[in-house]
């Protein structure tokens with residue numbers, strides 16, 4: 174087994190993990206909240222290092238990421254476990270699986286990078302379940318991936334600690350973070366977590382030079398209050414910048430949350446308009462097939478820059494990183510540096 178990073182040994186034989194903001198203190202023989210980090214006789218092990226539950230070559234738009242290597246493929250990997258317990262989880266079959274019962278395959282970091290290159294991918298994404306709890310594995314694979322010119326993507330709930338995020342910074346290119354709500358009560362009740370650490374880590378990711386896009390799944394009656402959503406948008410504009418792409422996605426009933434219907438498209442359109450009014454340059458709707466608000470428009474003249482159908486993209490008005498019509502500089506990562 175692979176010894177964990179980011180933890181402390183205590184005199185009484187427990188260990189304290191500092192990878193995410195739960196900061197679990199774990200007795201010997203027990204796991205942390207995420208279910209994949211185990212204390213064995215005073216040493217913390219990352220049980221799922223090098224073990225995957227899912228592998229696919231996806232358009233990067235599926236993450237969703239619209240301003241990081243748009244129009245390219247991303248080699249996408251998932252493991253098991255999660256440090257959140259969301260009632261509406263769409264990947265509960267892997268996020269709630271345990272190392273004992275899950276069907277996992279071995280994939281060493283160098284083999285993952287080789288497969289990404291062989292598959293014609295421009296990046297590797299750790300996605301499907303929470304990558305923070307796969308820290309050591311993603312760190313090793315990502316460092317190798319960057320040395321081969323690949324981009325690297327975390328699709329994350331953003332509960333990572335400052336120290337762990339700083340450790341990832343030299344290798345992590347894009348931080349696609351869920352801001353599930355702008356209410357701490359929502360985080361406590363629905364996810365078993367807190368809001369503020371998510372916001373703090375997003376600010377740090379930006380300071381560390383990562384590309385950031387946010388996703389908010391808009392759930393009828395739970396986080397769709399326009400005042401609350403307006404506060405979230407204002408926060409992003411102020412702290413992450415007006416050029417941060419924000420995706421507002423439609424909820425569909427799943428897992429333990431079957432007591433309400435899907436998000437009306439009109440709600441997402443209203444949020445999109447509000448985001449524009451509040452100065453956000455690149456709002457998007459999500460989970461609504463081929464909606465016009467999934468296109469990228471020039472924030473200066475309104476020309477369509479990237480037209481999207483499902484997960485495919487057509488570059489119609491973008492000249493590298495400039496609007497072809499008015500010359501406006503567009504905040505988009507086209508190449509890995």
Ligand code: SF4
Pocket residue numbers: 190191192193194195196197204205206207208210256305306
């Ligand atoms: S990564 Fe897992 S063990 Fe570590 S603090 Fe978070 S939930 Fe606890």
